[in-house]
Structure formats: C-alpha cells, structure tokens
Amino acid sequence: MYRIGELWVDGKLGIGEEHVASNVARELVTSVSRKGRRRGRQARVLICTPSGEEHSLSCHVLQSFLQSRGFDVSNISPSAPAETVLYHIEKEKPDIVMISITLGENVPAGQRLISSIRSASDVPVLVGGQQVSGGQKFKGATACSEPLERVPGLVRGLLRPN
Structure with a gap:
C-alpha cells in the first residue's frame, strides 16, 4: 500500500486505482478477521481517525488483529469528528x-481530538500510524x-485498573 501511495503521488496511478487496491486489501483483512481465533475477552477498544483522515486500512488491520487476540473492537474510522x-x-x-494518523496534515486534528478526549474522559489514548513513526x-x-x-x-499495560 505504501508503494501504491507513492505511485499515486507520482501521478503513475489514478485515484480510482488507489481506491481499488485499498478496497481489495480491506476485503482481504475482513476475510482474515472472520477466520481469526479468539482467546476470551481482553478489553474494549475504540479505533478511530481524526476528522479529515480518510486512510483507514491500518485501522481495519488493527481491528482484525486485535479481534483475533480476543479484544472487543469498535472501529469508527475514517474521519471521525471529536463529537x-x-x-x-x-x-x-x-x-x-x-x-x-497517516498524513501529516491530520496531526493538528489528531491533537485536537486527544485534547477533546482528555477534557471529557480519563480513558487511555494510544496514537499510532505513519505520522507517529517519525517520533511525533x-x-x-x-x-x-x-x-x-x-x-x-x-x-x-495502559489499561485503567478496575
């Protein structure tokens, strides 16, 4: 998917081809998720992207992986407003x-989302994605x-004590 994104940025693939590739990958992740194993309930996880972030394939991969490990996952990606x-x-x-968060332009929206969550809840927040790999x-x-x-x-390790 990184390579497909690079080809799209370089103008060698159109947005339609990029969407086809993303949809195929999403369907593959979904089919693997249906076959995943479960090991008892681990925790409830809410997965999201900030407003404006339309890249959600990584969220689907994470959802599938966590569900296969027994986590109860709700995935409300892509582009979820703070409300x-x-x-x-x-x-x-x-x-x-x-x-x-995949794109750098969505980091400010991600930071605003975290601030909104902190104002309303003490639930732990974990941020990942391509923009985190650079030490953000x-x-x-x-x-x-x-x-x-x-x-x-x-x-x-981040879960609140019961």
Whole structure:
C-alpha cells in the first residue's frame, strides 16, 4: 500500500486505482478477521481517525488483529469528528481509544481530538500510524510505533485498573 501511495503521488496511478487496491486489501483483512481465533475477552477498544483522515486500512488491520487476540473492537474510522468519538466513548465505555494518523496534515486534528478526549474522559489514548513513526509527540496520549505483534501487550499495560 505504501508503494501504491507513492505511485499515486507520482501521478503513475489514478485515484480510482488507489481506491481499488485499498478496497481489495480491506476485503482481504475482513476475510482474515472472520477466520481469526479468539482467546476470551481482553478489553474494549475504540479505533478511530481524526476528522479529515480518510486512510483507514491500518485501522481495519488493527481491528482484525486485535479481534483475533480476543479484544472487543469498535472501529469508527475514517474521519471521525471529536463529537462522534466522544459519543462512542460515552456509549461504549471503551477501556482504551486508539487513534490512527497517516498524513501529516491530520496531526493538528489528531491533537485536537486527544485534547477533546482528555477534557471529557480519563480513558487511555494510544496514537499510532505513519505520522507517529517519525517520533511525533502527542500531549495527553501515548505514541506507538511498535510492531503490530507488540500492540496487545502495550494496550494491556495502559489499561485503567478496575
């Protein structure tokens, strides 16, 4: 998908081709998720992207992976306004909120989303995505650039005591 994005940026692929590739990848992730194993309930996870962030394939991969490890996951990506995220936090009472940010232009919206969550809730917030790999800091959240296999342990480490 990185290569497809590069080809699109270079004008060698159109947006339609990029969307086809993303949709195929999303369907593959969904089919794998349906076959995933479950090991008992680990925690409730809310996955989202900030307003304006339309890249959600990583959220679907994360959802599939966490569900296969027994997490109860709600994925409201892409492009969730803060009010929507806060509504789902209130309604679903997740143990943790995970925010994915792919494009640098969406970092300010991500920071505003974290601030809104912090104003309304003490739920732990984990931020990941392409913009975190560069060492981006997010006040009020834990930044994660760990490999996917380490995410369940990181999530368990951030959970509030019952």
